[in-house]
Amino acid sequence: MAENLSADVVVIGSGICGALAALALRKRGASVLMLEAGPRMDRGRLVAAFRNSPRKSDWMAPYPYSPWAPHPVYKPDDNGYLMQAGPYPYPAEYIRAVGGTSWHWAAHAWRLVPNDLRIRSLYDVGVDWPISYDDLDPWYQQAEEIMGVCGSDQTGSPRSKPFPMEPVAEPWAMRRIRERLEGTYPVVANTVARNSRTYGGRPACVGNNSCQPICPVNAQYTGGVAVAGAEAAGVRLVENAVVYRIEHDARDRVSAVHYYDPDKGSHRVTGKQFILAANGIESPKLLLFSTSDRFPNGIANRSGTVGHKLMDHPSTSLAFYADEELWLGRGPQSPSSINTMRDGEFRRRHSPYRLDFTNISQVLGATEALIAEGVYGPEFDKQLRYRAAHQMSVKTVLEVLPDPTNRITLGTKKDALGIPHPQVHYNVDDYTRAGAKAAIADFARIAGLMGGTQLRYSDPEHFANNQHITGTLSMGTDPTDSVTDPWGRAHDHENLFMCGTGVMPTSATMNSTLTGVALALRTADHMLGAAGVPSDMQAAQAEASAP
Template structure:
């Protein structure tokens, strides 16, 4: 197995966080190589797959997994890649492709609230972060300026500078909802990485209503844009390079990454510093796969914390018919929310939450439902029009606390490359369930204010998954219960750093990407200061 290449920094994963971490390093003059397990894809390819899909409501259909870099697929049937150990299912969806999973996101880019960093000291639950909101604030701003983030002024997260741009203009439906709930609920524009004007060479949102699975014009920032910007800056991205092991020397320093190509030929990449920046499932999987005689539990895992504290944001929901035509489906799919329950003393008793309004066209779902009921002809047209015009939906976005028994482990099953599949152990505790129960009062009040009829709550005890995988590589001040320190450095391997949503020690009530990106940008500044930033080539 001959060395194929070497670099100052070897980054595992080409998603938003891996790509933008690599870009910042190469801009400082370092040589950087990204190893991406999946294939190179383009926006044009993804849009074509979406348009040609027979499963338009299946947002994963434009992203088929490759045999050499599989990822979870559940429709039309489960491919059994993520093995479920229970007691509650954790059907995570993500992609292993050039640019990663944010080709396929709602682009919500919320900052945590200041109290989210200290929920243990404030409320006696969870853990405190090894940093404060103020420590992270400038890196939030840096992340937002890179991605092009817009939002309302009243997010609850203090800002030293304004957003890069104003929010995308409200659709008619969201405007009416805001007007009718005023005085009882404050409905605010979601904080999103979506252009309301031309920004960074990308156009403004034109209301395609397909943010998930793909923005067809790149008005919405995504990992493909991030990866392309990294390459333009000088980062080398090697696709179809499925890393299955990290090698170390006698002192525990990482010396090489081993990967398979699509024909299962092994390759070896050397480097000075390694950054694992895959997602919260694939990153702990790689560390566990890298077990050796010196580290029999896997890398960075002498305390058995790798993979533990798996978190997400479960949701319950309410669907109902408003008393006026709203015509959901114009503009972004997730444009507005209610944020009054994100923080407060109640957090000592139950989960906080956001209430998120759905603006997804009702036509496809209603059509399928009516056909399955055997409704045709005039009645079909009448009911379809009614649902398309008046049906609306909102969901809660609930915090999950970090529990060590919620974890990603290695399964005894193997994928097509002969590599053990990841296995999810997951449960939803009473803290989160009590938050869901509390949100039901808000659901009912919103429906009342909208003149709602035909209320359909999600099935009691059923939680939808929001695909905000975090916590499996938790950073912290206590080496006994964390995997890395506040800079992402693993304690047993001085040149191995972790980046991505897995390092987040708590989940809060907002999507994990911007928070993880801000942490990663802070990590890069520390690494460069510690190592002495290489001088850019003349």
């Protein structure tokens, strides 16, 4: 007989947002059960898999692929899991395993700028958030202190308290870029969840230059670290548990979830409150698949907006040879950026963007290019040394507006357990394309300041994808045009909450993870208050007002 599983709070998904919400709830006394579709992973084995893999540029290569919890992979070939309905391809990659996709992130932990939450009011585009930047500030701070975040104050994001630690040491290449661009562009250290000193029991960054697909010394905060903390606090984790149905009662409260094990054995899990914390693709897929007589279009979907307003951050880029040796590859892969185009009146006309510099070693890419060009012998050695030392690149990180036609639906194909694949409908609109066009002048100016030669612009009709899945579960005050309320609670179900980047109403220009974590911590705190347990913020306010 199957074990009868139950908890005060049941969390679906063990990524960084779900695990930290689970930890916050457990620390305040709730029993918490976390269900993860994929397997548990061992850090040592992942590091070894990366070192032994011949596909060093494929950041998914070290991570397990499970027939019962498949995920999209686009390098070297599209595996067909995420079905493309067009008109523009959306090549998402993510990990369905314990700890989630932040196992292989670049650790960018940016805050939004205040105006990002008011673009409808200020610029007549997109939508306004139902909360303010000031509402987020304490949760940003808490997230940064948990994760160990460091960065520059010159990002446009106000702070009421300092970063938990000083920035990671600036790589030589980034120093030279900063010095060469000074007076025209301010180049600043990226805000990252990467240790510059021992923090949280983890060591400082030692510059291995393999942040993606995995930091070999564990200097970066990841979902794996979050899960370990949650389990140490008493959260129970069930791995290889593929939730396929959300059950509700006559009052529309969620009463249970059902999951398959790898052999398709079905299990029912009950709870008082539920958190859906898969990503912005798997979460709407589950909601849409969980139909009932009262919710024929899926759980939490009376509005018909589940899966809608999918956003990410498309990128264009420029590669060239600088007139001095930079030798990219020492230190973190993505350490510095230009942030002056994150906000401004121009947002009425075109997308804002961040300009990001890569610090990935150029040896492998240059070697592959020379082999493809048929270069060999002494000329190969000469060209490899020159290209590896001089080649650099800069890319845009562009905002996408919330468009209901960009969405996740259920596909016609099914996986090994009979669950539909997600299908994506996506396009890059004129607003974002205009931002990419505006950035071409910045690219040219940067290349000029660096003495650049052999400029290679990316195809203006082709956008790289930054894998920052945002939207599809948007929060709002209008139940007819959003999925959750401003606290992440489903409009249709009083005990169902959603955590992660999916609830973000807009994407802005910054990597979305820190905002997702801040919102998840805020949601967990609200859940405690709603359950009659003094929340962290209530406790802090009481302490501050005590005589």
